[in-house]
Amino acid sequence: MGLKKSMRWLVMSCMALLSGCATNSLFSPYPSQVAEIKQQIAVGDFATARKALEKKSLGPDRMLYLMERGRIAQIAGDTDASIQDFKQVLTEFEAKEEAAKISATGAAGKTGAVLLNENAIPYAGSAYERIFVHSFQALNYLWADNLEAAGVEARRANLEQQLALQANEDEVERATAQESAEETMILRQNPSYRRKFSSLTRLSSKVKNAIQNSYSFYLSGLIYEINGEYNDAYIDYKKALEIYPANHYLRQDVVRLARMLGMEEDLERFGQAEVREGMARPAKDEGKLVVLYEQGYVPEKHEVNIVVDLRGVPNNLVFPTYFDRASPNRPLVVGLSGRRLGETETIAEPAAMAARALEEQLAGMIVRQGLRAIAREQLKDNQMNSTFGILAGIGQLLLNRADLRSWLTLPAEVQLLDATVSAGKQRLTLRNGVQSKAITVDVRPGRITIVHVIAVSGQLHARTITI
Amino acid sequence: MKNHHCLIRLLAPLLLVTILSGCSTSGIEAIGKPDDADLTKHLLIHNDALAKKITISEMRGREVGGLLEVNLTLTNLTGRDKSLAYRFSWFDADGFEVEAETDAWTPVNLHGAQSVSVRGVAPNGSVKSYRLNVKGQ
């Protein structure tokens, strides 16, 4: 009786264990879960969309679901709910960061993943996602009329960038070690591998790295400027400009503050005409208008499988990747009181940043996939250990899936327009070639008016504030 | 084998007690009045182990704007770094504590053989004497 019974017991208990994780992405791929939610956003049913995430925001992948939920609240214009969700996300990030090097909970997830599937590891978030959470939270606090908290989040976004860049340098060393691993070498030479990852490479090549975020620098510059701390604002505008040197709104901001602060030597890198025309210091009856335009969604990860010979055995390996077929990004044409003010220009490309982040993880993934394949082969061959053989079989059938999780309600691209305009209540028109919207803005002398526009699923969501 | 067990069982509570007393508030205490600088009279030692490593000296006091200001020196007698915390308490002429619980434990790190001055200012003008508590961290 012994063996059969104990085997059944083992399989059952294993199933029970797995069902405990059913709220995460072991059984249903993450992008298809979010696709449903995006449909609800498209018809403006934010309440249902947020509710669908409620139960999941308590599970092991809560960080991910809370990021989505916080962003949905932001699109819906529910600042308080968004603040609460992002607060929790940031607590999660901090807890993950402070967790002990060898932790019981972490180790359980990881050993499971070595045998089975990367989806079993609780979602830990990427540095680029964390930086966006801080930046979005800074915006939220601006709308919640808490300038000091907005400043804290903006500085935090910059600090996390700096720390992540440092950590990345250390990571590069480890990655090069993995690059030279046998599995990586074999795979890199595989023609189907190269074909299947070519679009990922194309998408990721748009940015220098996954971390440097011009949008976050611009926002902290803006918040410093609101606070009258022009020197700090100048430094952050300059950092933003370093990442997008062609953005002429950033150029004008830098020129304007350089003149104001008497940074003559910094002006030398700009053309004479540009310096002359550079946005003048607002006159007494003028204010600053800022349009932040976040459009679309970052692409979702797709699974590709590659058959490769490892130690003489053909193996089916699965990887996540991005397909570069995002709809082209259109600028937002902004008009004020019937006059054309200009077009928005790119300040951040989260889509490319996400691709870059995935590419950086790929080497490690290949090694793990290779090890897993070899481990499974060995288990299958080992007839003596039939229980494990069956389990590993179940594992392979059910769970040989790529990890497709990532924050999917992030915008694909962020664009910017800022200008000095005359004060007064005015009609602001926004057109992106597909949709258009008109809102009333109240520009006040010497103050800054921010218009936050989010374009998703064929709709323009806009909110405005004057600080 | 059995004997060992017995010994451990006997010693365990004792060990526990010493460990606990090591971390509790008991430490070294200095009680002083500004006009009486004789230190030896005022040093109370509740923890001999700590007193061998740390000492309080040079108790000075003066009046600044009607408030008692005191300055003491903490010295690390060992060659190792030591993490300490200290706290002042203040008493009026009748020996009642003044503004109890306002002063908090202040952490201080001492390198081997290093001395630091700790300074305290009475919370108001009624203070006539003080107490400094020092404990290990």
Next chain:
Amino acid sequence: MLMKKNGAVIGLTLLTGSLLLLQGCSNKVAYQDATEVETTTIDFGSTDLQQIAAKMVDSLLTFPPIVEVTRERRPVMFVDRIKNKTTEHIDTESITDTITTRLLRSGKFRFVDMTKVADVREQLAFQNRGGMVNRNSAAQIGRQIGAEYMMYGNLSSIVKKSGDVKDVYYKFTLKVMHLESGIIEWSDEKEIRKTREKSLFGR
């Protein structure tokens, strides 16, 4: 087989036993000394607040020119605000609350209530967004509320991380300005540095 079974039973008992133990350890509430040195996390905490307040109050009360001014009378002061320039959400008002309470209880200074300051600020249509009010508006507010001095300052931080060690440095700066003349009568700083090393084992 029997042996195996026994082993399993023992294993199970051990497991449940340890689970019970773990459960017994969680959710324990205990009162602690509020003045105790607190090192639960590296974030700004009670010990930092207490250290800052103690240093600032001691320094201000023993600064000779201030001693001179407060010898015969109790000047009236108001607190502008402490600007938070760190990367943490810190309630800086709670720091100034502790400082003002201690100064008040020293019998050397008197304070104007914050809500009154806010009212006057609104009356005079001064924005509070720029943090420290500028000198002219400060003097104007001072006249309105009958204050002679204004207290203001900022809290900044530098965070570094290398490997498993996180290093945080805080600098708290506080100033007292004579409102009519715009002269800074007193200023002091408190620096705090903390490090946290990631533990090897844990939950």
